[in-house]
Amino acid sequence: MSQTFVRNFDLESIKKTLQMQQKSxxxxxxxxxxxxxxxxxxxxILCSNNQEYLKNKQVIELGAGLGCAGLVAAxxxxxxxxxxxxxxxxxxxxxxxxxxxxxxxxxxxxxxRALKWGSSDIDTFSSPDVLLATDCVYYxxxxxxxxxxxxxxxxxxxxxxVCQEERDSEQQQQSWKLFTELFTKHFEYTKVPLMDQHSLYxxxxxxxxxxxxxxxx
Numbered sequence: 108m109s110q111t112f113v114r115n116f117d118l119e120s121i122k123k124t125l126q127m128q129q130k131s132x133x134x135x136x137x138x139x140x141x142x143x144x145x146x147x148x149x150x151x152i153l154c155s156n157n158q159e160y161l162k163n164k165q166v167i168e169l170g171a172g173l174g175c176a177g178l179v180a181a182x183x184x185x186x187x188x189x190x191x192x193x194x195x196x197x198x199x200x201x202x203x204x205x206x207x208x209x210x211x212x213x214x215x216x217x218x219x220r221a222l223k224w225g226s227s228d229i230d231t232f233s234s235p236d237v238l239l240a241t242d243c244v245y246y247x248x249x250x251x252x253x254x255x256x257x258x259x260x261x262x263x264x265x266x267x268x269v270c271q272e273e274r275d276s277e278q279q280q281q282s283w284k285l286f287t288e289l290f291t292k293h294f295e296y297t298k299v300p301l302m303d304q305h306s307l308y309x310x311x312x313x314x315x316x317x318x319x320x321x322x323x324x
Contacts, residue, residue: 114139116147116175118182120155121213125178125206130198142242143175145313146270148305150176154183161185162214164236167260169222169253170243174202176270177239181215188232190222225252234262240269247282254289261320267294269316294318 116125116139129138153160162184168177171189181187189199199219210217222228238260243253261267269290273283290296296318301309 116144116179118151118179120151121182123182123209123213125175125182125209127173127175127178128198128201128205129173139173139175140242140272141310142270142272142313143172145304145308145310146176146239146241146268146315147179148308149270149299149303149315150179150183152303152305158183161237165233166237166239167232167235168239168241169224169256170240171199171219172241174199174217174219176241178202178206178210178217180237180239181210181217182213184214185237186216187218188235189217189219191219192223193221196221222256223252224249224256229256229259232260234260234265236265238265238267240267240271242270242272244271244282244286245279247278247285250282250285251289254286254293257290258293258320261294263320263322265320267296267316267318267320269296269318270313271316272313274312290316290318293321295321 111128111130114127114129116127127139161180164185166180166185166187168189171177171191174189177187177189191199196219203217203219244250257267296316299315299317
């Protein structure tokens, strides 16, 4: 059985601390990746600038992993559905339950649901106000199902926020290139400049995109 350890994640603007359970042994969804930290801190900035930004909004997170970004959204009053593959939901569910007193006290809600990109399960979800995707672009074969899922879940009112670490390997570069090509076909988007992100939790190697689905003529 793998060892569990806790990483505290501070939300200074609302004086709350999330306790994120991580595992020292495992393949995926065991630790919080850097992109999740960057996106979480960016969400905190957005909500500090506009307290209504996520309040009572419906949010879906794709490839949620341990749920850091989704839990942050819940702490700012969002109703969040965090999704991932069935085999990794246990870690996600543990973090949701561990932090329940915090996000409940903030007026948010959080749940975990299984979702395989490109599957018919997408039809059981309603389009959210905000769709989050953190470090989801990894394997080239999963890129097309990922974009298909984003398109299927998004209405013309859904804001899509993608946060991705641009890695050096050829496989990663090819995957990101394919993603941006497919994403551009379906979404109008802008890249968030570093100056708009957290001064400490941001880097050129991690990009944040904000977009909306293109109108279907």
